[in-house]
Structure formats: C-alpha cells, structure tokens
Amino acid sequence: MxxxxxxxxxxxxxxxxxxxxxxxxxxxxxxxxxxxxxxxxxxxxxxxxxxxxxxxxxxxxxxxxxxxxxxxxxxxxxxxxxxxxxxxxxxxxxxxxxxxxxxxxxxxxxxxxxxxxxxxxxxxxxxxxxxxxxxxxxxxxxxxxxxxxxxxxNHDTGYKSGVEIPREYIRQLNRLAGMLEMADDEFSRIRTEINDYRRRVQQLVQNGKLDDVLLDGDTFRSYLQARPLEALNKRIAAINQAEIQEVPLIRYLRVLKALGCETLGDVSRLIRKYEDDAYRLARHQLGNTDLDIISSAVGLQNICIVCILSTGGGKIGLERLFDALNGHNSQNEALAALTYEQASNLPFMNK
Amino acid sequence: METTIQKNGNQVVALFKGRLDTAAAVTTAEEVKPLMEAANSEIILDCSQLEYISSSGLRIFLSIRKEAAAHGSKVIVRNISADIRQVFMMTGFISLFEIQ
CATH class of the missing domain: 3.30.460.10 (Beta Polymerase, domain 2)
Structure with missing residues (x-):
C-alpha cells in the first residue's frame, strides 16, 4: 500500500x-x-x-x-x-x-x-x-x-502501461486491428453461408432432388435425418425380434465414396438396388443365432458387403471395407474370408 | 465367467475370462461398474480369454462405452477372437467400437 x-x-x-x-x-x-x-x-x-x-x-x-x-x-x-x-x-x-x-x-x-x-x-x-x-x-x-x-x-507491448512507444508501432498495431476486424467479419460471413448451404441441402433432400446434392459429411448427415435405412434395419431386427441401437454412420461416408457414390442420388440408388440382398445376408448370418440386439449400421454395412461382392470386389474388397470401418487389423482378413464364405451360397453371388 | 479390473495410471483394463452369456451378465454388469466411473481414462476391454459373448454381453459393452463417453473416457476392445469379431460384425457394432 x-x-x-x-x-x-x-x-x-x-x-x-x-x-x-x-x-x-x-x-x-x-x-x-x-x-x-x-x-x-x-x-x-x-x-x-x-x-x-x-x-x-x-x-x-x-x-x-x-x-x-x-x-x-x-x-x-x-x-x-x-x-x-x-x-x-x-x-x-x-x-x-x-x-x-x-x-x-x-x-x-x-x-x-x-x-x-x-x-x-x-x-x-x-x-x-x-x-x-x-x-x-x-x-x-x-x-x-x-x-x-x-x-x-497489445497489452504485452506495454502500449497501455504508460510507457511511451513510437507512433510507428502504434500505427502498425492498429493496422493489425483493422485486419483482424475484417477477418472477424469474414468468419461470420462464411458461417452464415455454410448455414445457408446446409438449409439449401436440407430443402433439396426434403424435395427428393438427391441427384443435385453432392455427397459430403454435411449432406450425408442431412440425408440420414430422413432415415432411409430404417425399413431395412427393421426387417433385419425382425429376424430375431431384436432391439436396434442407434449408432453414428459417418464412417460409411468414405466407404460409399469408394463404392462410387458421388451424390445422394447415387447413395439412394445403391440402397434400393441392394437392400433385399442385404436383408438376405443378415437373415443368413443372424438366423441361426439368438442375438437380439443390432446396431442401426447393420443395414448399410450389409448393403456395402453385397455391393462389393456383387461387383467382383471379393475378399480383398471386404477386407478393405472392414479396415475402413474398424481400422486396419490383421484379423480383418479372416473376417473377410468368413463373410465371403457365408455369402457364397446366397443368390446375389451366383447372378 | 470372471472379470478382473486393474488400474494402471490413466488406463483401466478389464480382463474377461470365460463365457459372457445371459446367465453371467448380471454378475459381470456388477463387476464392471468401476469402469463406468473412470473419468478421462482409456478403458481397455481385454477379450483375450473371452470365449463367447451373447446379446447381454454386447449390452454390457455398449453401457460401458456410453458411460465412458459421458465421463470423457475412451473404450478400446482388445484381442477378440475371430468368433467374437464376427458377432460384432453381424450385429453391425464393428464400426462403433475401436477394436484392436
């Protein structure tokens, strides 16, 4: 004091x-x-x-x-x-x-x-x-x-501590303040534009104009809000009267792109094309078990499996799928071989 | 069925030994409770000696994952057999867990 x-x-x-x-x-x-x-x-x-x-x-x-x-x-x-x-x-x-x-x-x-x-x-x-x-x-x-x-x-420079600093430095600091103000405005503008883009995408999805929407993380999330896999998952759940646990599906984005999907329209067609065979695969795998819990990813996972096998991707394709979903692991090769073997008797493999 | 839990620094390891079927699930659910309380930790579910997992067992794993996420912890499932990996795949949970 x-x-x-x-x-x-x-x-x-x-x-x-x-x-x-x-x-x-x-x-x-x-x-x-x-x-x-x-x-x-x-x-x-x-x-x-x-x-x-x-x-x-x-x-x-x-x-x-x-x-x-x-x-x-x-x-x-x-x-x-x-x-x-x-x-x-x-x-x-x-x-x-x-x-x-x-x-x-x-x-x-x-x-x-x-x-x-x-x-x-x-x-x-x-x-x-x-x-x-x-x-x-x-x-x-x-x-x-x-x-x-x-x-x-600015505080660190001592500008406000009463210590005199040359006008040139004050001018430079203020120049930076102006630049940061512009950057702040730009960040806000970009956020507004991104939000507008998301709203436009949602509108296109709601109106069913899926071919106009490129597949990316945002658009995939919007698409999933319409629950396009719910019917298939429910069919699969009915095999063992199973409960469905909701899980994120974002990991499938990379897989869907690798399968050639460029728009949400492509994803929608992929689902429609393979959903029956995806169900048959699930019935073949789960029918002999008493597993009464499944994840909401099971439908899309089986669609990807069927797509890979139907298009000649074989065991290597399945191994890549499991690597993408679960990280690279030496056991994925064995899992791919087992899945291939399970699917080998199903009609889609013999078309 | 036997579950042993060991804490090692920031890591909590649960070693499951035997068959995690419906009958064993009630006891196992009690035994894994300390995992649910571990905050900001890495929780390892070591399945090297786990012979079988039923739906009840999967539900226990899901509860652990849910509670762990709420407490800022991460769950890794380690050393699962081919059969159990197949169960994770058939039920669609393979993309949910980090399986090493």
Missing part, C-alpha cells in the same frame, strides 16, 4: 474484508454464464472470471483513487469475460446477459461503436452488471477470439 493516500488505504482495507463476498459473486456469475450459454446452445472459446488482485487494485487507486468514494464505486472488482468465435455471437451473448443481470447502462461501454471512421483498435463490449443480493457490481467483457488475441498482444 506504499504510496497510497489514507483514503485509498481504507479502500484497500475494505477490499480485503470484501474478498470472500467477491469470490462468492465470481463463482455465482461464472456458473450463471455457463448455464445460460449451455441453455442457449452457444459455443464459445472461453468463459472466465476473476477477482481483482490487491496489487491491481492498488495500481488503479494510485492512478485515480480520488474518483472512488467507496469500494462499491469500483465496477471491476469482479470481472468476467466471454470469448466468442464469431462477432455475431457477441451480440447474442449480450442479449443473454441483459436477461441474466441488471445492466448499469450509464457505465457500460460498447467499444465497437466508439471508433472514428478512420481509426481501428480495441473492439469489445463491456457491461457493468448487478447481481441481486450483492452490493458490488461486476464487469462483463465480451469479445471475439481475434479481438482477444489483439488485446492480449
């Missing part, structure tokens, strides 16, 4: 007494933010909170202690920060915060709106908030990952 006048020393004493309350408030704010983000389905880079250290408080008081009559006049004793991926999310989370806390609008700052037309720099939204039951306010900072990176590096 060296160098502080008596008033500031008393504020530091008050701070020491208030610390347990500040810690409790920090924990509560953090929990409320995390819960609300989760509830609103908002994915962010980081959510963090801290109680101002005594050293930092003393530094602040040394500079402008006379401004604060009481400890509760200091608005950043507790600080929370949410770092987002996208600029749009800053506004979304700001609305969320407005519903969670009482905002002290007079002291809140949207630094994004403060810049002159010809200047760039620190962009961030600072809300001063109240939480019922606490006499102290806290600061909530909302910024994007790129804004955070710029702020952290």
């Amino acid at each position: 060296e160098g502080l006048d008596l008033h500031c020393q008393m504020l530091v004493e008050d701070y020491r007494e208030a610390q347990p309350v500040l810690e409790r408030m920090k924990t509560e704010v953090l929990a409320m933010l995390r819960e609300a983000l989760d509830r609103n389905g908002l994915v962010v880079t980081a959510v963090e909170a801290r109680v101002k250290t005594e050293e930092s408080l003393a530094g602040k008081l040394a500079l402008k202690g006379a401004k604060y009559a009481t400890l509760s006049d200091i608005t950043d004793l507790v600080g929370a920060r949410i770092i987002t991926f996208y600029t749009d999310d800053v506004d979304r989370i700001a609305s969320m915060a407005e519903q969670l806390f009482d905002i002290d609008w007079q002291n809140s700052v949207d630094k994004r709106k403060l810049h002159q037309l010809d200047s760039f720099g620190y962009n961030s939204l600072h809300y001063i908030c109240r939480l019922p039951g606490y006499e102290y306010r806290f600061e909530l900072q909302l910024r994007t990952t790129l804004q955070h990176a710029w702020a952290a590096i």
Whole structure:
C-alpha cells in the first residue's frame, strides 16, 4: 500500500474484508454464464472470471483513487469475460446477459461503436452488471477470439502501461486491428453461408432432388435425418425380434465414396438396388443365432458387403471395407474370408 | 465367467475370462461398474480369454462405452477372437467400437 493516500488505504482495507463476498459473486456469475450459454446452445472459446488482485487494485487507486468514494464505486472488482468465435455471437451473448443481470447502462461501454471512421483498435463490449443480493457490481467483457488475441498482444507491448512507444508501432498495431476486424467479419460471413448451404441441402433432400446434392459429411448427415435405412434395419431386427441401437454412420461416408457414390442420388440408388440382398445376408448370418440386439449400421454395412461382392470386389474388397470401418487389423482378413464364405451360397453371388 | 479390473495410471483394463452369456451378465454388469466411473481414462476391454459373448454381453459393452463417453473416457476392445469379431460384425457394432 506504499504510496497510497489514507483514503485509498481504507479502500484497500475494505477490499480485503470484501474478498470472500467477491469470490462468492465470481463463482455465482461464472456458473450463471455457463448455464445460460449451455441453455442457449452457444459455443464459445472461453468463459472466465476473476477477482481483482490487491496489487491491481492498488495500481488503479494510485492512478485515480480520488474518483472512488467507496469500494462499491469500483465496477471491476469482479470481472468476467466471454470469448466468442464469431462477432455475431457477441451480440447474442449480450442479449443473454441483459436477461441474466441488471445492466448499469450509464457505465457500460460498447467499444465497437466508439471508433472514428478512420481509426481501428480495441473492439469489445463491456457491461457493468448487478447481481441481486450483492452490493458490488461486476464487469462483463465480451469479445471475439481475434479481438482477444489483439488485446492480449497489445497489452504485452506495454502500449497501455504508460510507457511511451513510437507512433510507428502504434500505427502498425492498429493496422493489425483493422485486419483482424475484417477477418472477424469474414468468419461470420462464411458461417452464415455454410448455414445457408446446409438449409439449401436440407430443402433439396426434403424435395427428393438427391441427384443435385453432392455427397459430403454435411449432406450425408442431412440425408440420414430422413432415415432411409430404417425399413431395412427393421426387417433385419425382425429376424430375431431384436432391439436396434442407434449408432453414428459417418464412417460409411468414405466407404460409399469408394463404392462410387458421388451424390445422394447415387447413395439412394445403391440402397434400393441392394437392400433385399442385404436383408438376405443378415437373415443368413443372424438366423441361426439368438442375438437380439443390432446396431442401426447393420443395414448399410450389409448393403456395402453385397455391393462389393456383387461387383467382383471379393475378399480383398471386404477386407478393405472392414479396415475402413474398424481400422486396419490383421484379423480383418479372416473376417473377410468368413463373410465371403457365408455369402457364397446366397443368390446375389451366383447372378 | 470372471472379470478382473486393474488400474494402471490413466488406463483401466478389464480382463474377461470365460463365457459372457445371459446367465453371467448380471454378475459381470456388477463387476464392471468401476469402469463406468473412470473419468478421462482409456478403458481397455481385454477379450483375450473371452470365449463367447451373447446379446447381454454386447449390452454390457455398449453401457460401458456410453458411460465412458459421458465421463470423457475412451473404450478400446482388445484381442477378440475371430468368433467374437464376427458377432460384432453381424450385429453391425464393428464400426462403433475401436477394436484392436
């Protein structure tokens, strides 16, 4: 507390007494933010909170202690920060915060709106908030990952620590701020376009225009939402009155591409072409067992097996299939041989 | 049927010995409970001495996988016989588990 006048020393004493309350408030704010983000389905880079250290408080008081009559006049004793991926999310989370806390609008700052037309720099939204039951306010900072990176590096240069640095470096830092602002806008634009693309794909899938949709991870997921394999899986489940466990089918994307599917239309035709033989294969394999649980992948797996064998892929083709589904393993060769042998008596092998 | 569980650092290994049929499943389900609680671990289901697995056994493996995922753990099925690998394949679970 060296160098502080008596008033500031008393504020530091008050701070020491208030610390347990500040810690409790920090924990509560953090929990409320995390819960609300989760509830609103908002994915962010980081959510963090801290109680101002005594050293930092003393530094602040040394500079402008006379401004604060009481400890509760200091608005950043507790600080929370949410770092987002996208600029749009800053506004979304700001609305969320407005519903969670009482905002002290007079002291809140949207630094994004403060810049002159010809200047760039620190962009961030600072809300001063109240939480019922606490006499102290806290600061909530909302910024994007790129804004955070710029702020952290800028802070590291000592720009704001009172140490004079040449104007040329300040200009270079601000140039970077402008570039990052453009990058932030681009990321948001790209996300919007990707979402539009997904909506268009869903529309095409719903309208049955499958030949217009190229096969990729996104489009395959959209296609699977229409449950195109459900009927086949149910037929297979009926063999042993089995229950069907839902499992992800994304591993089959690579297999379907290897089988020549370029569009969702190709996948749809593949299913239609081989589903009866896929069922016969399942009946042949499961009919003599009492296995009464199957995965939702069994229909597509058998379609791939039948397709490979019908098109002359043989044991090597099956081995590659099992490698793709389950990783390369020396036992896949034996499994391929066994599957080939099981299928050898089925009609599709003798066409 | 006998299940032994050993913890080795970040790895939890369950060694299954015998036939995991419907009759054995109730006891085995109890014995594997410590696996369900292992957080942020690598759970190895060592099947080198597992002679047979029924639907009840598959359900136990699925429960372990589900709980492990919820606790940030990863499940690896190791040393399965050709017969048991075939069971995983016929039921369509071969693409679900990491089988080494």
